[in-house]
Amino acid sequence: MTTTTFPFAYATTDWPVLERMAEAHRRSWAMLAAPGEWWTGAQRVSIAAECRRASALVDGLPDPGPGPAALSEVALFAIHKLIGDLPNVTREWYDETISAEGMSDTHYIELLGVVVHIWSVDEFHRALDIELEPLPAPIPGEPTRIRPLGAKPHGSWPATIRPGDLGETEADIYGGAEYAANVRAAMSLHPDSVRWLSDLFDAHYLSWIEIGGEQEPFRVLTRPQRELVAARVSALNECFY
Numbered sequence: 001m002t003t004t005t006f007p008f009a010y011a012t013t014d015w016p017v018l019e020r021m022a023e024a025h026r027r028s029w030a031m032l033a034a035p036g037e038w039w040t041g042a043q044r045v046s047i048a049a050e051c052r053r054a055s056a057l058v059d060g061l062p063d064p065g066p067g068p069a070a071l072s073e074v075a076l077f078a079i080h081k082l083i084g085d086l087p088n089v090t091r092e093w094y095d096e097t098i099s100a101e102g103m104s105d106t107h108y109i110e111l112l113g114v115v116v117h118i119w120s121v122d123e124f125h126r127a128l129d130i131e132l133e134p135l136p137a138p139i140p141g142e143p144t145r146i147r148p149l150g151a152k153p154h155g156s157w158p159a160t161i162r163p164g165d166l167g168e169t170e171a172d173i174y175g176g177a178e179y180a181a182n183v184r185a186a187m188s189l190h191p192d193s194v195r196w197l198s199d200l201f202d203a204h205y206l207s208w209i210e211i212g213g214e215q216e217p218f219r220v221l222t223r224p225q226r227e228l229v230a231a232r233v234s235a236l237n238e239c240f241y
Contacts, residue, residue, distance in 0.1 A: 013128045024203035025121050025133070031196055032114065033136035037146055038107045038190075041138035042069035047111055048118040048135055050076060054083035055122070068138055074100040075111060082115050087238060094157050105158050106147055106189055113193030120200055151189050161188040175209065205230070
């Protein structure tokens with residue numbers, strides 16, 4: 001099921017949801033619907049739909065059905081691997097995946113970005129025990145197929161961009177910072193995924209500027225309380241960094 005609107009009204013939950021979170025989710029859906037660098041809008045929405053199918057399979061729930069565009073077997077397998085078998089994602093598997101026909105390191109990182117964001121928003125809904133938001137209707141158009149020239153090997157599996165190597169088209173992704181931690185730069189081979197991640201990060205947690213700031217920004221939870229929640233969630237999800 002898809003929709004051409006992005007309401008995220010959160011009217012069916014008794015929990016108060018901050019408007020900045022709803023706005024970030026609407027922006028996420030708008031970005032999801034649009035053509036990316038290596039996937040069309042229809043393919044990106046289909047990646048999101050397959051994430052939901054993989055999640056339903058893991059949880060023993062009914063199959064919600066495929067998205068609007070056909071995806072290759074390697075893309076489908078990658079999505080199900082990331083959702084259902086993440087601890088066994090290895091360098092060997094990654095290298096085989098990006099070497100397959102129709103896939104590349106840039107395709108994979110953009111696919112990963114979609115998986116990360118649909119999962120993040122959907123998990124927010126599951127935590128509130130409300131229905132998942134209908135996926136957006138895809139926006140027509142072709143991918144730009146622009147690979148960042150500044151992407152280089154930096155010890156991680158995919159190439160990444162460091163602040164000193166930013167080009168004109170991705171100059172904004174680190175907000176002018178002279179240093180970008182690995183967690184921030186991990187998906188920089190697809191710069192829009194960094195923008196997307198930063199937007200959700202800001203709405204749900206802290207902005208990158210606030211993380212390194214000396215003053216505690218006003219939030220409902222204190223910084224130690226937020227870190228305790230984040231650490232507990234990471235441990236439960238076996239997210240070791």
